[in-house]
Amino acid sequence: MFSPRGTPLTESTLTYLRAGLGVGALLFFLALELSVPYRKPTVSKTRRWVHNIGLTAFNNVVLTLVFATALAGTTAYVTKHQIGILHLWAIPYWLKVVLAVAFLDFVLYVWHLLNHEMPLLWRFHRVHHADLNMDVSTATRFHLGELAISVVIKMGLIYLIGADLFMVFLFESLLLVSAQFHHSSLKVPWRFERVWWLFSVPPSMHRIHHSVVIKERDSNYGTIFSFWDRIFGTMTIGVDQDRIRIGVGAYPRFDQVGLGRLLIMPFTKPVR
Ligand SMILES: [Zn+2]
Numbered sequence: 583m584f585s586p587r588g589t590p591l592t593e594s595t596l597t598y599l600r601a602g603l604g605v606g607a608l609l610f611f612l613a614l615e616l617s618v619p620y621r622k623p624t625v626s627k628t629r630r631w632v633h634n635i636g637l638t639a640f641n642n643v644v645l646t647l648v649f650a651t652a653l654a655g656t657t658a659y660v661t662k663h664q665i666g667i668l669h670l671w672a673i674p675y676w677l678k679v680v681l682a683v684a685f686l687d688f689v690l691y692v693w694h695l696l697n698h699e700m701p702l703l704w705r706f707h708r709v710h711h712a713d714l715n716m717d718v719s720t721a722t723r724f725h726l727g728e729l730a731i732s733v734v735i736k737m738g739l740i741y742l743i744g745a746d747l748f749m750v751f752l753f754e755s756l757l758l759v760s761a762q763f764h765h766s767s768l769k770v771p772w773r774f775e776r777v778w779w780l781f782s783v784p785p786s787m788h789r790i791h792h793s794v795v796i797k798e799r800d801s802n803y804g805t806i807f808s809f810w811d812r813i814f815g816t817m818t819i820g821v822d823q824d825r826i827r828i829g830v831g832a833y834p835r836f837d838q839v840g841l842g843r844l845l846i847m848p849f850t851k852p853v854r
Pocket residue numbers: 694698707711791
């Protein structure tokens with residue numbers, strides 16, 4: 583496997599790079615949140631972080647053990663055998679990279695929308711939304727079931743389009759850092775946010791998505807690019823940011839959304 587510049591890229595190098603990027607960005611946004619917070623937490627940040635980072639660490643260990651080899655094997659296989667739509671087109675490599683990232687982000691948009699619209703998927707996705715405050719630790723707080731299904735879908739997509747290791751690495755890195763940024767409880771100058779709204783997802787846009795108001799929650803699904811929401815009419819703007827209450831209405835207390843509760847939440851009674 584080679585990068586566009588011809589440097590050898592191995593699966594393990596990229597795994598370490600991605601992990602380093604994730605931890606580095608987590609600490610970077612945490613430092614910013616503590617320096618210029620958007621607002622005061624309504625529950626202890628330390629308590630939330632223990633649960634959110636605990637869940638993130640547990641998920642990463644299980645996903646790495648179960649899927650890492652299969653995921654790397656899929657990209658290696660499609661690259662070696664030139665399988666996938668991207669191999670059919672005689673276009674520059676950089677354009678294939680752009681198309682692969684845009685396509686994967688579009689499918690993620692659809693997947694996210696389905697997670698809200700389909701009751702079975704919402705059972706899992708509500709774990710992410712049940713966080714009572716939103717900050718950078720919320721970005722990776724998901725139920726293992728949701729992540730496991732999305733890894734299987736991702737392997738199918740890699741096979742379909744013929745994405746190589748670099749494309750998958752770039753997509754996952756952009757996804758991770760973008761999610762960490764727009765979940766962060768960070769006071770971002772409006773001048774910057776206004777420009778960021780045009781093509782990507784700033785914290786104010788995603789804060790609306792984490793509102794307890796269902797109409798607001800069921801919008802702003804974008805992760806890397808914001809234009810899918812604009813194209814398909816799912817973008818909500820103009821909400822008073824200061825009155826947004828974060829969470830799921832059925833779980834207003836912290837004892838309802840601790841780590842143990844989160845693990846069994848998909849299998850408990852349905853809530854909207
Ligand atoms: Zn969501």
